[in-house]
Structure formats: structure tokens, C-alpha cells
Amino acid sequence: MTALIATDLDRTMIYSRGAMELAVTESDVAAGIAEEDLLCVEVYDGKPLSYVTSDADAMLRRLTETAVVVPTTTRTVAQFQRIELPGAPWRYAITTNGGNILVDGVPDEQWRADVASAMADGAASLSEIVDELARRVEDSWVRSSRIADELFSYLVVDVETMPSGFVEDWNEWCERRGWGASRQGRKIYTMPNAVCKSRAVAEVRSRLVDDGVLTPEAPVLAAGDGALDAAMLSAADAAIRPRHGELEALDWQRPGVAVTGSSGIAAGEEILRWFSKHVERGTDTQAGASSL
Known part of the structure; x- marks a missing residue:
């Protein structure tokens, strides 16, 4: 695999009706986001709650073929398990803002014990x-x-x-x-402070390198929209945030962190295109090196 992709979910990859800003601006209309382009990925209490676009669905599925995608969310374990995210099942997922690492859907007890120890310190x-x-x-x-x-x-x-x-x-x-x-x-x-996404992403990356799934040189790419994502974005080799959310309201900028041109659910597609571009670039670099 060419990279580890750690991505926030709500308002980054998946969107509720209230967050998607469906066709409310010229740019959204131009992007072709319409009702028939939406796929429901979460149902709660019998009602559809969260969506991706059909293009985002296809891009995320393709991305999992060449990179390790790690859903990284502040949702609890139970809240995360409600989502049918394209590309599943996941070897690793990070929930509860980094407090839990799921391995094949099951919380890792050693990681949770390590977090509890750090919290008590x-x-x-x-x-x-x-x-x-x-x-x-x-x-x-x-x-x-x-x-x-x-x-x-x-x-x-x-x-x-x-x-x-x-x-x-x-x-x-x-x-x-x-x-x-x-x-x-x-x-x-x-x-x-001990519960943070960046610590959990670093742990997952270490395990993937130890298992030979990633090379030590494989980059970490990240995306997120909230203040709780800031440390993860800063720690990544390259990252992107949408033009909405808490970090946008704070005008949060850092070297190596891109900002989408669009907002709402259209930004989700843009983030996936950005991930794909960086993964393809890495693949091309590796192919070139192997031919020398």
C-alpha cells in the first residue's frame, strides 16, 4: 500500500441533510450535486441520517485498493458502527477521538488501557x-x-x-x-489531552509498518474539519480541510494543509480527489524508483 489515509467522517466524508448544503450555491449546482446523486450511508431510528454522493462512493472504494484508509472519528464505537461507509470492512478504524482503535471492528483492549493510563497521568x-x-x-x-x-x-x-x-x-x-x-x-x-486522533493514527501507522503493510517511507494523509482534527492534520505528511466547519471559522491555516475550494458535501468529493492525486503521485514515484 502506498499511504495511510486518516479521515474524519462527519462533515468531512459524510454529511447530514443540514450539513450538505445541497445545491444552494452556483458552485454546488455546477458540481452536479442533486438528489439522485446521493447515497444514504447511515440510518438512525429508522430514518436516513448521513449521505455521500455517488461519485464520492466510487472514489472511496477505488482509494481503498491502493491505500490504507482509516476512518478516524469522534463518534463512539456504537455511533460509528451505524455507518455503512463505502470501502468497508476496515482492518483499522479510530473512534471516540482516538480513545478507541478498532481492529476488524473490535476495540483493542491494550490501546484502551494505554489511553486510560495516559489520562490518569x-x-x-x-x-x-x-x-x-x-x-x-x-x-x-x-x-x-x-x-x-x-x-x-x-x-x-x-x-x-x-x-x-x-x-x-x-x-x-x-x-x-x-x-x-x-x-x-x-x-x-x-x-x-491524552485522547487525541493523532496519537491513535501514529499507533496504527506503527502497526502497519511492523506488519509490512506500509513501508517506513509511506506518507500519512489526513482530512478533517473540526478543532479536534487540528493535531491530526498538523502531524500528517500532507492534509486537507474543507472550506466549512470549526477550523474554517477559526481561519486555521498551517503549512502543508490544503483547503478545499468548495463547501458542504461537494467538499467531500474534492477531498477524495485530493487524496487520490497524492496516492497516484506516490505510486508513480515508487514505480519510477523500482525501474532504476
């Missing part, structure tokens, strides 16, 4: 975080509060009525205790 406990968060929020603007796989907390909030500066103040308190807070749409994540 000088950081506040999950129970401390949850108790303090409960003291700071109100039912008037919090729609629900969840614990993800006993690793981190997230709130679903009414953004319009949430107090101004809440996320910034909460993040400041968390940072002094080995945690961080960020908002992605209507969700506010409170995440321990």
Missing part, C-alpha cells in the same frame, strides 16, 4: 470534569449531556441562548487540568 478525572461542568451549565440552553465511551463529555446546546464566552471560559478552566473544550456545531466537547 496528571490530569483531572472524568468525574471531576463532569461535576464541574454540571455546576456551570443550565437546562435552559443545554439540550442533552453525554459521556462518550467513558472517555470524555459532550453537550448538545442551543447555540442562540448559550451564554457568550462559555466555551472560552470553560476551556481555560480545563486547560489547567489536562483537558480542553471546543464547540463543533451544536456540540461542546470536553476532551482529555
